[in-house]
Amino acid sequence: MKVGKRYALTDVSVIDGNGGKPVNNQAVIINDGYIEKVCPADELNDDPIEKISLPGKYVMPGLIDSHVHTLGITDLKYWGQIEYSAALTYSYSQALRMLKYGFTSVRDISENGVYLKRAFNMPGVTGPRIVACGRGLNRTGGHADVTLYNELDFEEKNNMVAYRADGADECRKAVRRILRTGADQIKFWATGGGNNFIDRYTDIHYSEEEIRAICEEAKLIEGTKVLVHCENPELSKICIEAGVDSIEHCTGYAPFLCDLMKEKDVYLVPTMRLLTKWVEDVVTGDFEAFLNETIPKFFQRDFLIPSAVSKEEQDQAEVEEVKAAFRHAVENGIKIGLGSDTCFEKLMPYGWYGVLEMESMQECGMSPEQVICSATKINSEILGLENALGTVEEGKLADLLVINQDPTEDVRVFQNDDIIEYIFMGGELVVDHGRMIL
Ligand SMILES: [Zn+2]
Secondary structure: OOOOOOEEEEEEEEEOOOOOOOOOEEEEEOOOEEEEEEEEEEOOOOOOOOOEEEOEEEEOEEEEEEEEEOOOOHHHHHOOOOOOOHHHHHHHHHHHHHHOOOEEEEEEOEEHHHHHHHHOOOOOOOEEEEEOOOOOOOOOOOOOOOOOOOOOOOOHOOOOOOOEHHHHHHHHHHHHHHHHOOOOEEEEEOEEOOOOOOOOOEEOOOHHHHHHHHHHHHHHOOOOOEEEOOOOOOHHHHHHHHOEEEEHHHHHHHHHHHHHHHHOOEEEEEEEEHHHHHHHHHHOOHHHHHHHHHHHHOOOOOOOOOOOHHHHHHHHOOOOOOOHHHOOOOOHOEEOOOOOEOOOOOOOOOHHHHHHHHHHHHHHHOOOHHHHHHHHHHHHHOOOHHHHHOOOOOOOEEEEEOOOOOOOOHHHHHOOOEEEEEEOOOOEEEEEEOOOOO
């Protein structure tokens, strides 16, 4: 299918991204990459415009994933141990796979993302739109520090995802270095997250002074949003007061934050699949063996302390707590964006993990319409691109999916292989029945 500069997708049902049901018998007029108008199909009866009639199909905004890491590794065990250039090259295919699943835009945390963004902005290079955070900031021994290897054996340039920064001054410097690479937003890890023995999610990694320094420094450059990995609601409060724009991971949310988040216009990116199915998806077989090998028992500080509850019971209790926090956020009008946290290929396939995140959000208490709104309109706001993306409305870029089933009944339809017929970016056809047009 070749399309002209001005054409109409017609006889379609439109899901506009605002959270409602499809509207039938519509036409979407696209002109020079942008949506010129959305109107009833019969308004075009006498119009000589080029028409692509797609009866029975749905047109919706391209999906957005607001939390990914295109790390360019297939398996976590290669993290920090692959040459930078090889990781960067492989990250290109990770980005394309996300596009193939319908994610026309992503917010990426990795230095690779900065370069992918540049490449995809060149004429003739196809890939999802990237809002780049570059590397994030973590403290020495933090969540994204590669502690699997001795410091002497490890070159920090091979860690595509983070800089080490300790103390307010280093934090300021790191923010400047990250912005210098071309990053749009700044990410930092305020708490641990379970990658090493001093990285439990209960561990606080940055002080209030450091958090304030990061936010202040980022905000000196107008329009720079700040996102924080925070799994401790008390610390989330400090982050919000310091000026962060989104809290990543639902473990950082608690009902007492609700009013403050609404007042300060702070978003939540809950990463529900990761938090509720981590054990099932990732901590299986060889990965567990790998962790035990790399984090010897004597480094696991609590291993001598007998516990009344089993590890399984404890995991289950934590999952229930996260689900309750999510339900509270949904029911009380917190603005929630879809983020998958995809970071390596083997157990979190690019694109597919975002599709699974939709299912988890639905399972944990959102309606399908709310999930779609999270993955489109709300995420366009999180990316700071709400004037260009996120809805099927006049004036927006024509980043559109044409699909053959109604996801407002059940978002799991995105798991069907052949649901996406066409993907348009800026009015150009980039995926035709699963085939990329490069
Ligand atoms: Zn992440």
